[in-house]
Amino acid sequence: MSSSVLLLAVIFIAVLIVRARRRKGILPPGPKPIPLVGNVLDLTSRELWLRASEWAKRYGDIVYLHVFGQGLLFLNTYEVALDLMERKGSIYSDKPPLVMAGELCGCENMVAFTRYGDKARRQRRLMVKALGPNAIPAYHPLLEIETQQLLKRLADDPKNHETHIRRYAGTLTLLVIYGYRVTSNDDPFLNLAEECVDLLSNDITSGGGIWPVDIFPFLRYLPSWIPGAGFKRKAIQWKTKMEEFVDKPFELVKSRMREGTATPCFCTTLLDEMLDKDEKHAEQDFDLRWTANSMYSASLDTTVTVVLHFILAMLQHPEVAKKAQQEIETVVGLDRYPTFADRAALPYVDAVMSEVLRWGTPVPLGLPHRLMVDDIYKGMHIPRGTLVFGNVWNMTRDPEVFPNPDIFDLERYMEKVDDETAHKRDPRNVIFGFGRRRCPGLHLIESSLWIVMTSFLATFDIKKEVDERGDIVEPAIVFENAVFRTPKAFPCEIEPRSARAVTLIREQAAST
DSSP: OHHHHHHHHHHHHHHHHHHHHHHHSOOOOOSOOBTTTBTGGGOOSSOHHHHHHHHHHHHOSEEEEEETTEEEEEEOSHHHHIIIIITTHHHHOBOOOOIIIIIITSOTTSTTTOOTTHHHHHHHHHHHHHHSTTTGGGGHHHHHHHHHHHHHHHHHOGGGHHHHHHHHHHHHHHHHHHOOOOOSTTOHHHHHHHHHHHHIIIIITGGGGOOHHHHSGGGGGSOTTSTTOHHHHHHHHHHHHHHHHHHHHHHHHHHHHHHTOOOOOHHHHHHHHHTTOGGGHHHHHHHHHHHHHHHHHHHHHHHHHHHHHHHHHHHHOHHHHHHHHHHHHHHTOSSSOOOGGGGGGOHHHHHHHHHHHHHHOSSSSOSOEEOOSOEEETTEEEOTTOEEEEOHHHHTTOTTTSSSTTSOOTHHHHSOOOHHHHHHHOTHHHHTOOGGGSOTTHHHHHHHHHHHHHHHHHHEEEEOOBOTTSOBOOOOOOBOOSSSOOBOOOOOEEEESSHHHHHHHHHHHHTO
């Protein structure tokens, strides 16, 4: 009886909060809420970006909902995202105090969840130091070597292309961040990372990361054994696993440094710097430990998602692949792999990558920002504490920017346009986030994607499967990930383009 009274009291307070906020000004438009519970029935735990884009068509560039008084704001155009997340970044750069993901599951110190303040700024400085645009050329030889190993595995076992792509993404990041080289598909660190990234994106942050305990924080005090407290039992298991994910590779780096066997990497560089700053050793050790892990978590699924969309796009548009291959042959020839030195001479291949990024949109909503103070935008009141989502999916399908947005069309990047239009059409300006929470690892991710796509086109053809009767198998494309728009495994044929390509793949892999 007492718990029912408490719940009613909380709902009553939520209603009062919503009414009080409305009195301050007109809220942005959005679906009509149900009394007491708000828009809880309007949300979905899968592909929320599709629902949000339906709201954008009906209500406009900015859409507001609330769930038990917690405001949710969807920014549906690039201009609005710039106005709020960029130009007002000082008040739109916080992260919500998520009880479930942060406190209970132990992710509160990950870069994606860190509240705006000194810790967030320290973490970002570490990431920019290692992954800023000026640092990326130093990684180019490593990216080229790991790409050659990926091509060798694809040539040997093309049926398991998704496994090889995941290994590439995991291997590259483990090597860059921790100096750890993966030697098999069953590597323990790779398996741990896969498990934890999957937990993070499909369980912990499912549906935007908002759990009932985030709306009603008192639920965190429920005993884990009572009915309805299953979230606490899950959180105990998930927290243990996430802490293992953070600590194990970092402690391995420190152990190897003590033994003198560590490979130079992001962690060794910054740990060496810490020797001269003993007064802040513990704080810097903590920041580095969590920042390193965050860099791994952010890059793995993004890389896998984009490369799978690249394969899917080439599967569905063989004429595009053929034209890109012709450009590569003209510039590079047939006796070597493309390198980063060739990039400026391969504009059509660059257009392939741009359209894959736009058409695939790897993180359609991202994780929410939190508004730190009340704000007024175009006469509309946005309450303090509102969770703000950049609806990247809708931005990359804006017909005013991308005519025929559902069509995979490279010509939109090849035609002559003014600088403003070219800027708006570059998907890199939206898919990596906005403002002070923009992904600091975007330059490394973008470079790794370019070398993989270009090398893939240079050496392989991608075709639809043919069944035993000789009929073409049309791939069924399914999306089930809650945060990343990662397609589930689909059938295709990946074949070396020629005997010369096979020889090149094997010679280069053997020399690295």
